[in-house]
Amino acid sequence: MKQIYTELNPAQQLIYTASNIGRAYKGFDYSDIAGIYKRDQYCVLVRSDGSEEVYKASLVQDAYLKFSTRLVDYFHCLGPNYRGPSLWKDGAYVLLKGSHYAHSYGANTELAKAQRKWIDKFIYLDREPLIALLENEQFNLGHLVVPGEKPWCSCGSFQKQLKNVKELKEETFPEFQPSCIHLVWYQTFLKFREQQAALLSSLGNGRPMKCAAWWYSPMVQGGPTTNGNLQILYTDKGHLAPLDQWSLYRDPKDLRNYTQHDLWNYLFKMINAGYVSFCGATALPQIKLKSN
Numbered sequence: 001m002k003q004i005y006t007e008l009n010p011a012q013q014l015i016y017t018a019s020n021i022g023r024a025y026k027g028f029d030y031s032d033i034a035g036i037y038k039r040d041q042y043c044v045l046v047r048s049d050g051s052e053e054v055y056k057a058s059l060v061q062d063a064y065l066k067f068s069t070r071l072v073d074y075f076h077c078l079g080p081n082y083r084g085p086s087l088w089k090d091g092a093y094v095l096l097k098g099s100h101y102a103h104s105y106g107a108n109t110e111l112a113k114a115q116r117k118w119i120d121k122f123i124y125l126d127r128e129p130l131i132a133l134l135e136n137e138q139f140n141l142g143h144l145v146v147p148g149e150k151p152w153c154s155c156g157s158f159q160k161q162l163k164n165v166k167e168l169k170e171e172t173f174p175e176f177q178p179s180c181i182h183l184v185w186y187q188t189f190l191k192f193r194e195q196q197a198a199l200l201s202s203l204g205n206g207r208p209m210k211c212a213a214w215w216y217s218p219m220v221q222g223g224p225t226t227n228g229n230l231q232i233l234y235t236d237k238g239h240l241a242p243l244d245q246w247s248l249y250r251d252p253k254d255l256r257n258y259t260q261h262d263l264w265n266y267l268f269k270m271i272n273a274g275y276v277s278f279c280g281a282t283a284l285p286q287i288k289l290k291s292n
């Protein structure tokens with residue numbers, strides 16, 4: 001008997017992709033895919049030779065939701081000079097693409113130059129021209145993010161979810177709300193800022209003595225790894241202490257070199273250990289670390 005397939009609607013097309021099936025099922029074979037369909041609670045994949053495979057729709061949905069709201073590394077949404085979100089107006093922020101930190105020559109790219117040219121001028125633009133500039137495919141500077149009650153982002157991923165929100169709710173769960181990596185990054189950045197402010201106020205008016213600082217050198221193009229090098233130093237003598245009064249931080253349970261993927265984790269760990277943290281490159285001019 002011939003099997004009945006359902007063509008995917010636009011919401012299902014976002015979810016049931018080869019990439020998301022691959023995220024849900026380790027070892028998935030990406031080659032020779034003729035089509036992807038839906039049948040009941042299954043995602044049906046047809047190969048070029050006509051054979052079919054079935055995957056649980058719920059697992060592919062989970063993979064899609066997890067991936068579209070994953071926490072990307074700290075440098076992914078960081079502007080020039082380690083600048084975080086730039087307030088535009090009405091509670092909306094510009095998050096720039098972390099092009100300065102993508103690799104060791106990141107700051108010399110056209111994109112990075114354009115970011116430096118524009119970063120202090122966004123406030124002079126109205127909403128539509130601003131979004132057109134940020135999302136312009138040639139520049140692709142970053143995104144406009146509106147956190148808060150009704151979160152919103154100008155990025156393609158969020159806009160596709162927003163456009164298909166009714167079908168996505170039907171396909172996943174009724175409470176589904178559009179989100180994206182930029183909103184998740186912003187919320188995490190805000191949480192860090194709030195926890196750091198709470199730590200500072202708990203210390204009273206005096207200058208904090210327990211301080212930690214981090215430095216980052218991006219991956220070297222053509223080098224052996226796609227990871228950059230993150231170094232964390234700490235002191236009990238205040239952030240103005242000279243270099244010889246700082247110690248290199250090493251977690252005894254985690255002695256590998258730290259990378260861009262570790263910074264979020266360690267920012268929160270520093271606070272939990274009672275250490276006020278600083279971006280070494282911008283806040284501690286008395287200390288010059290050699291990269292690597």
Ligand SMILES: [Zn+2]
Nearest residue numbers: 153155180182
């Ligand atoms: Zn976004």
